[in-house]
Amino acid sequence: MRILRLYAPSLEGEHTLCYVHANGAGCSCVNDAELPLRFARAGEPLVAEKFAGALTVVLPPEAGVEEGDFLSVDEGALLRWNAAGEKFIVCAAGFIGVSQFAEIWKPLRSAVLTVSDKGSRGERVDTAGPELERLAFLQGCVTEERKIVPDDPDAIREAVCAWAAKGISLILTTGGTGLSPRDNTPEALLSIADKFVPGFGEMMRMQTLKYTPRAFLTRSLAIVRGASLIIAFPGSRRGASQCFEAVSGGLRHAVETLIGASSDCGGHRRGA
CATH class of the missing domain: 3.40.980.10 (MoaB/Mog-like domain)
Incomplete structure (x- = not known):
């Protein structure tokens, strides 16, 4: 599957490419700004409050991520889904871009x-x-x-x-x-x-x-x-x-x- 959108209102809306990494405290960062990473499926509204202060990775409608699953981005980052916090944890730093191939890995x-x-x-x-x-x-x-x-x-x-x-x-x-x-x-x-x-x-x-x-x-x-x-x-x-x-x-x-x-x-x- 491919990444369809990268949406981060606090970073001025739509993006085609972002760099994600973890800081010294283990918090996820996007383009050096401390920001949680979330995901949504294409067609889902992104107006909810939880998406306003985050980078949202929009995946195809059939995509599903469960607790502990990994999102591997081609030539890019490795993220792991934390269901309790409704966010991805950055496991390996890298670039995430629109149209990049991505895979959901079961642990x-x-x-x-x-x-x-x-x-x-x-x-x-x-x-x-x-x-x-x-x-x-x-x-x-x-x-x-x-x-x-x-x-x-x-x-x-x-x-x-x-x-x-x-x-x-x-x-x-x-x-x-x-x-x-x-x-x-x-x-x-x-x-x-x-x-x-x-x-x-x-x-x-x-x-x-x-x-x-x-x-x-x-x-x-x-x-x-x-x-x-x-x-x-x-x-x-x-x-x-x-x-x-x-x-x-x-x-x-x-x-x-x-x-x-x-x-x-x-x-x-x-x-x-």
């Missing part, structure tokens, strides 16, 4: 597993896990579970299987994908896989060669167990971030396909 359930001997003993601060959680959120994934386990195949299998049994749609692991004797994540995941998805690891290695000539040494991969997609990322924050970037273009579509869901627009442009 996806996700979990992050950090695999590290030192991390499990409290001897190393986990930076890769929180980074994966942040990046997944920008794909409309809400992390419900997070855990740090040692480089032990049984511990990895136990955590992943438990989350898959709970219906977590996307499970991200970080660590244990190298060549050392204690790097066991790929073997642990393959031992519980219903399907192996080779394209994720292939894309990670291919795309991260532009950052390091040693990219081919990572054994990152992806599997399916039940209705869960499980992806293994490197253990460093930088490596995990770069590999996530490599696969982000098809990540959400892969999960939606696996769980039998579909978004309001099939383009899946964000991150492409």
Whole structure:
């Protein structure tokens, strides 16, 4: 679908392009002015008091947004609907323009597993896990579970299987994908896989060669167990971030396909 109108009386009415972001207090801003973001469907009146002091994004008549849904704007912002406040929360800053493509995303359930001997003993601060959680959120994934386990195949299998049994749609692991004797994540995941998805690891290695000539040494991969997609990322924050970037273009579509869901627009442009 496309954005049909941007209406903000306090910013002199109709707009063709606006920049939205969050300030230091977490409040939504439009063109640097603190202003709530609301939405309306085409044909609905915008004269109500709630629209007067806000930027209203007008969507097609069939559009519907429920609590926790995301609005992803092509090459632009990511917003999340707060039903209680009747407003969008800015999750990622960007431009919103009339005629831009937009998608309504249902939130996806996700979990992050950090695999590290030192991390499990409290001897190393986990930076890769929180980074994966942040990046997944920008794909409309809400992390419900997070855990740090040692480089032990049984511990990895136990955590992943438990989350898959709970219906977590996307499970991200970080660590244990190298060549050392204690790097066991790929073997642990393959031992519980219903399907192996080779394209994720292939894309990670291919795309991260532009950052390091040693990219081919990572054994990152992806599997399916039940209705869960499980992806293994490197253990460093930088490596995990770069590999996530490599696969982000098809990540959400892969999960939606696996769980039998579909978004309001099939383009899946964000991150492409």
